[in-house]
Amino acid sequence: MKKAHIILIDDQIDVLSALLQDLKPFRERFILDDCQSADEAYELMEELEVSGEQIALIISDHIMANKNGIELYADLAHDQRFEDVRKILITGQASHEDTIDAINNASIDYYISKPWSIEELHKVVRKMITHWIFDHGLNHKDYEGMIDTDVLLKRSKAAGDR
Amino acid sequence: MNGLAKKYFSKADKIVFLQKGDYLFRKGEQNNNLYLLQSGRMKGFDPQDQGEFFEAESGDFIGLHSFFSLVSTTRMSLIALEDSVIPYISKGDFSHEDADELNADFMPAVIFMMLKRQEQAHQASLRHQKILRDMQEVERLASLGQLSAGVAHELNNAITVISRGSDYIIQQVLDQLKCNSFETEMINAGLSQGRYVSSAEARKVARDLKKLHPSFSDAKLRDYARTGMGERLASQPLETAQRAFNLWNLGASLYDLQLAVQQSEHVINSMRSLASTNVIRQAGCDINSSIRHAVSLLSNPLKKVTLDLRLGEIPTVFGNSAELCQIWTNIMKNAADAMAGQLQKDSLLTVATDAPDGYVRVRISDTGPGIPDEIIDEIFKPHVTTKKTGQTFGLGLGLTIVHKIVKRYDGDMSVESSPEGTTFTVTIPFGATL
Incomplete structure (x- = not known):
């Protein structure tokens, strides 16, 4: 089974490494790609898209040196190729306006504040993965250990109701 | 004005000569004269209200209020700031028939003087408001300082x-x-x-x-x-x-x-340096070594920057090395952050020290994008920052701290900036006037 990609973005390499380390358990079914800028990530995503690779989830830092996470996600929201990629924003510092902007213009799926706990991170990632699996009609049994049961129940019921 | 001067003020016997410090009249006196300040400078002030005052320069009329209004009591005291020559006319010189002509001739002058006084009063009010704001700022910084000290300690x-x-x-x-x-x-x-x-x-x-x-x-x-x-x-x-x-x-x-x-x-x-300090300062403080220390503290941020240290022969100053070091670290970190990731030109940080004239001069230059014109006058104020990245202090307090420390040394600070880069110049006097 071909592994889909999870892209991680943070301009500070030590934080990026911490993310990589924390998400190691997901390496069984996903390829973790680390990027140090929004531009690097976009370039990578285009390469992957061209080679027919799937991108399930992006986890990006908010405040970065050049383009910030919200700006990236806003761009992606308007890019048809990447509409279905799940988006998590990590932030250590956000104002009301940023939050509104993130929700309205960037359609992010989830917000995590720094410092994150590994349990919280895993829980959110599992939720996102479960959603993505259902979005693409994949078999959740192939992703044992990475499923969120609440989401599973909700989405199964919704699928069954149709 | 010249026409009026010629017509009314050319009588040789009606001139007052004042030396610097002499009073023309004091507040509350009876005044029936209209004075024309031919040369010199006068100050009008209210002895009971320090805030209110005006300055009269040559060509100005003095006593317009008391001369043309019903009340002939002076509103202010008038004192000579310089030796002054003041021709004058008196109410008694004129008869009823002259009154209309007098009023008509002086009307423009009266209006002009009133507007001028109003403008001066307005400016004084603005200055007053600014002082109030500055005081509030100082208070805020003081409580911020206390808070910072507490947080720093914990x-x-x-x-x-x-x-x-x-x-x-x-x-x-x-x-x-x-x-x-x-x-x-x-x-x-x-x-x-x-x-x-x-x-x-x-x-x-x-x-x-x-x-x-x-x-x-x-x-x-x-x-x-x-x-x-x-x-x-x-x-x-x-x-x-x-x-x-x-x-x-x-x-x-x-x-x-x-x-x-x-x-x-x-x-x-x-x-810590936002709070009032109990810093021990001593003679023999070497600014060059505090700069070298700052460079070592910033070894990581400076990794991607070319550093050019031109530390000249400078005398020692009366000070505290760690305290001075904070000036350099804050400015250099700003410079490094400003140049971070720039690809279109080289990232060069130059630090030069010399001692031109009774003080040590430190110039720190970067080849970053420069400081936008709109904020360059505000950069030493708290919470002004161009930085959005989480990697930096980001509270906009770095330069406020620097400014505070420089002031404690009775030194000076200036900045020049263009799209080619920015240079901060800090001067620290040798002496021990702390």
Whole structure:
């Protein structure tokens, strides 16, 4: 089974490494790609898209040196190729306006504040993965250990109701 | 004005000569004269209200109010700021028939004077408001200072524990783990250089390695690539390579820990100087060595910058090295941050010291994008920042701290900026006037 990609973005390499380390358990079914800028990530995503690779989830830092996470996600929201990629924003510092902007213009799926706990991170990632699996009609049994049961129940019921 | 002067004020016998400091009249006196300040300078003020005053220069009329209004009592005291020559006319000189002509002739002058006084009063009010705002700012900074001192103190304890603890862990890791020479090399590489391979580079190297080792998993090859010794690891047996990578990662994580401690210490130090200090200053303080110390504290942010130190022959000053060091660290960190990631030109940081004239002059220049015109006048105020990245202090207090310290030394600070770069100039007097 071909592994889909999870892209991680943070301009500070030590934080990026911490993310990589924390998400190691997901390496069984996903390829973790680390990027140090929004531009690097976009370039990578285009390469992957061209080679027919799937991108399930992006986890990006908010405040970065050049383009910030919200700006990236806003761009992606308007890019048809990447509409279905799940988006998590990590932030250590956000104002009301940023939050509104993130929700309205960037359609992010989830917000995590720094410092994150590994349990919280895993829980959110599992939720996102479960959603993505259902979005693409994949078999959740192939992703044992990475499923969120609440989401599973909700989405199964919704699928069954149709 | 000249017409009026000729028509009414040319009588040679009606002139008052005042020396500097003499009074023309005091507030509350009867005044039936209209004076024309021919030469000199006068100040009108209310002895009971320090705030209200005006200045009269040559060509101005004095006593317009009391001359033309019903009340002929003077509203202010008039004192000569310089030797003055003041011709005048008196009410008694004119008859009823002259009144209309007099009023008509002087009307424009009266209106002009009233407007001028009004404008001066307005300016005084604006100055007053600004002073109030500045005072509020000082109060805010003072309470911010207190808060910072408290926070700094609390954090300090925690940071000390982390710092000592991580040093201890590093020692123990090296002592307790039974490592062969290759493994020791790997840990030390991580520990001393950290994660210097960029994510893009690691991806590229991993791709190349895949061609040579197609059976290895992508994830593993990426791990090896991240160490900067990808090929070496890939050519080891699997178990050896895995253990080697894990040890490198351990070293690199400890490196990250030390980096975070350094950053925290920098933040805490900066916060401390916001509070009123109990800093001990002494003679013989060498500014050049405080600059060198600042450079070493910023070794990480300065990694991607070309540093040009031109430290001249300068005398020592009366001061505190750690305190002065904060000036340099804050300015240099700003410079490094401003140039971070710029590709279109070189990142060059120049620090030059010399002693032109009774003070030590430090000039710190960068080749960054410059400070926007709109904010350059405000940059020393708290909470003004162009920085949005989380990697920096970001509270906009760095230059406020710098300004505070420079003022404590009775020194001066200026900035020049253009799209080519920015130069901060700080001068510190030699002397001990603290």
